[in-house]
Amino acid sequence: xxxxxxxxxxxxxxxxxxxxxxxxxxxxxxxxxxxxxxxxxxxxxxxxxxxxxxxxxxxxxxxxxxxxxxxxxxxxxxxxxxxxxxxxxxxxxxxxxxxxxxxxxxxxxxxxxxxx
Amino acid sequence: xxxxxxxxxxxxxxxxxxxxxxxxxxxxxxxxxxxxxxxxxxxxxxxxxxxxxxxxxxxxxxxxxxxxxxxxxxxxxxxxxxxxxxxxxxxxxxxxxxxxxxxxxxxx
Numbered sequence: 001x002x003x004x005x006x007x008x009x010x011x012x013x014x015x016x017x018x019x020x021x022x023x024x025x026x027x028x029x030x031x032x033x034x035x036x037x038x039x040x041x042x043x044x045x046x047x048x049x050x051x052x053x054x055x056x057x058x059x060x061x062x063x064x065x066x067x068x069x070x071x072x073x074x075x076x077x078x079x080x081x082x083x084x085x086x087x088x089x090x091x092x093x094x095x096x097x098x099x100x101x102x103x104x105x106x107x108x109x110x111x112x113x114x115x116x
Numbered sequence: 117x118x119x120x121x122x123x124x125x126x127x128x129x130x131x132x133x134x135x136x137x138x139x140x141x142x143x144x145x146x147x148x149x150x151x152x153x154x155x156x157x158x159x160x161x162x163x164x165x166x167x168x169x170x171x172x173x174x175x176x177x178x179x180x181x182x183x184x185x186x187x188x189x190x191x192x193x194x195x196x197x198x199x200x201x202x203x204x205x206x207x208x209x210x211x212x213x214x215x216x217x218x219x220x221x222x223x224x
Contacts, residue, residue, distance in 0.1 A: 036214075044204070112156070
């Protein structure tokens with residue numbers, strides 16, 4: 001299957017700082033990328049959907065000014081957690097899809113964010 | 117809530133036994149997918165079943181889909197200790213919405 005990478009795999013930061021997480025599709029063009037967050041022992045919650053070259057669509061309850069998403073190319077999307085606080089500590093996972101809704105999503109390995 | 121629900125939430129079985137997990141979803145779907153997640157790791161795609169299919173097999177996995185009941189089941193036959201993980205269903209329309217997950221423990 002297609003490969004999606006995330007960087008970094010884990011990050012620890014101080015409260016109030018901003019953290020950028022990258023999601024790359026390595027061997028296909030990702031027209032759509034998705035960002036999820038997962039709290040311990042819970043399921044994945046979709047945060048936002050981004051299409052290359054367009055503004056991201058955020059799910060209800062997700063602050064777009066806090067979680068900045070940029071999908072500037074067909075192989076790269078970034079999620080920036082601005083002014084991070086301890087409650088933002090979570091496992092962030094991206095996925096990427098080539099083409100339309102019937103196509104399979106491929107998931108990255110996730111990024112563990114810990115905000116002190 | 118965007119989530120579907122899975123049951124049981126936790127399942128513990130002996131190696132060699134079969135494990136069955138159920139998933140219910142809320143909206144109309146194009147397809148339904150099952151994923152596995154080892155603790156603290158990313159997701160691994162297991163199997164996809166389309167909305168016009170009722171049953172699908174892949175190795176030791178058997179998935180059923182009942183669109184009238186908005187439910188699906190995943191059966192893992194002849195379980196192994198390495199099958200210990202969390203299993204999620206994901207219903208796909210325009211986006212993915214994951215179920216709450218089943219934590220499976222296979223005891224050697």
